[in-house]
Each structure stands twice: as structure tokens, then as C-alpha cells.
Amino acid sequence: MTATLLAAVAAGCGGASDEVGGGSNEAAAREGGGVKLSLVAYAVPKVGFDLVIPAFNETPEGKGVTFSQSYGASGDQSRKVESGLPTDIVNFSVEPDVTRLVKSGQVDETWNQGEHKGIPFGSVVTIVTRKGNPKGIKTWDDLLEPGIEVVTPNPFSSGSAKWNLLAPYAEKSRGGQDPKAGLAYLEKLIGEHIKVQPKSGREATETFLQGTGDVLLSYENEALFAERNGEDVEHTNPPVTFKIENPVAVLNTSKHKEQAQAFVDFLYTKEGQTKWAEAGFRPVDEAVAQQFASDFPAPEKLWTIDDLGGWGKVNDELFDPEKGSVAKIYDEATG
Incomplete structure (x- = not known):
């Protein structure tokens, strides 16, 4: 099944575009008045949008609306939109990639006030291993065992990589109370165990499936996608891990703001939430989350970005390319 999954990987990365929605595009354009929405997203949610968009097209608001889609590393995608890539809707891995567009005036400051x-x-x-978990990797400490090679993306192009590093950092620092302990762990992880740095979460999955590394750090939904496609992998959610939140926003430069907002609103409906859950993403609607509780077990402890002081603080202190502590660790590790 690897060839099948890698084909899907290739289709979803590197800014690849697909036209989706309303049956044939020609018929849809006639029916929907020629409205085509441009969706620019981080690397892995295509499997979700493949379910959500057809469901939206069945609603009165979505009838006849078509979509062009672009997927890639979250930071790279955000910078492309900032530079003028025509876009109606963005879906990024981390909030700072939307904040960049707020600062540029392309997204309203009120985007996250709902x-x-x-x-x-x-x-x-989550921690993804070869099937059967031959090296018994289940906790963050297990990643530091001698000889263990970890695959995770580069945090300066990928939002996934930031989440992956924040999970053990939060545990070791006790939610940011002891930053030195968290950074000491990351120094060992990055300096001794991370040998490759793919650009995105999806490219990291591809690298792991091709045989590189003993363990992949990833989104839970990405692990579920691989497992459901018959790959010889399995995932383990550590007892202490980190909550991932993937923001969506409408650009105020959109020529079709009404349709774009209608699509974003649909994501929060029961039907939209159900489609996300079916695709392996944790829904935010509590009722839908309860229906899929068996798919999404609750960790013993789930740290959040708010526990660490919010993205403004975390991005400046850890991931700023010039002064961030994690940036310095990567500089030292790579020379």
C-alpha cells in the first residue's frame, strides 16, 4: 500500500493544486455563477477536505462552488500568501502563520474571536513506529535511547515540527515552569537523534515510510491516515503530549468573501465536524467528539499552547530564527 499512500502524498504537497466541487467544474461554474474559491493549506489536511468539500457542495450555500487547493509546509504557504498568492481561505498548522497575514493586512484582526x-x-x-513497535518506543524518554533515529520536519518551514518539539518540551519543563529542563531535552533530541529534516509533516511521513528512522513524530491524524491505508506502522500517544490546533481564516482580500465565509462556517456544523472526525482529526464540537471518543483517546496530560504563554511568547522565545532558543540549538547541531 506504500505506493498508493505516496501517490497521495505527492498530490498533497509542494503547492500542488486540485479543482474540486460541484460535480464537473464546467457545470459547477455555470450553476454557481463561476465562483471558485482558492484554499491554501498546510501539508496534511487534504484527506479532510476531500470529505468536507463534497458535503459543503450539497448545501444551498455550497451548491456549484468549486475549489482550487494548494498544500505545502505551513510556514512556506503563509509566506506565499503574504507575497500575493491569490487566496480566499487559509488553513495553517500554527497560529503565527495566520498572524503574519494579520500583520500584512490580509486577514482581519477579528479572525479568531468566534x-x-x-x-x-x-x-x-503522537509517536509513530514500525508495526509491532520493535524498539518499544512509547515515551519521550524513549526517544533519547542510544541509536534511536527520529524523523520530524524542520520547524522553520513546518508547523508540524513546532508542535512535535513543544510536546516533550512542555513535559520536561512542566508546562514552561522550568525552561532549562525543556531545552536540555531538546538539545539531546535535536543534536543526537534527529538526522533528517523534511520540509513538512507530509514529507516527513513519506521519508519515514520509505525506511528512514526508527520513529516519526507527527500529528495523530497523519498516523491514522497511514494506518488506514495499510502501512506497516502504528502510533502511540504518549501519556503526556500536546494539543494541536490548526487555524482557518478568510482573507479580507477575497473576491468571494460571502462564499468563503459560508465554507468556513460549514466546518463548524455537525456535518462538517463529523467529516473531520471521519478523516482522523479531532473535532471541536463536543457532541461530535463524544461520538468518536473511541478514535481519539484522552491522554493522561494534554498541554496546550496557552499553558506555555501563547504563540506570541513561544514563537519569540523558542522559534524566532535570530534569537529563539530552538533556533540556536538547530544552528549548533547543523554547524
């Missing part, structure tokens, strides 16, 4: 703060779905950081 009930769910602009987050229609999410996930948790």
Missing part, C-alpha cells in the same frame, strides 16, 4: 477561536479541528502529537 466560539472556537478560528480552530475548526485539531489533533495531538
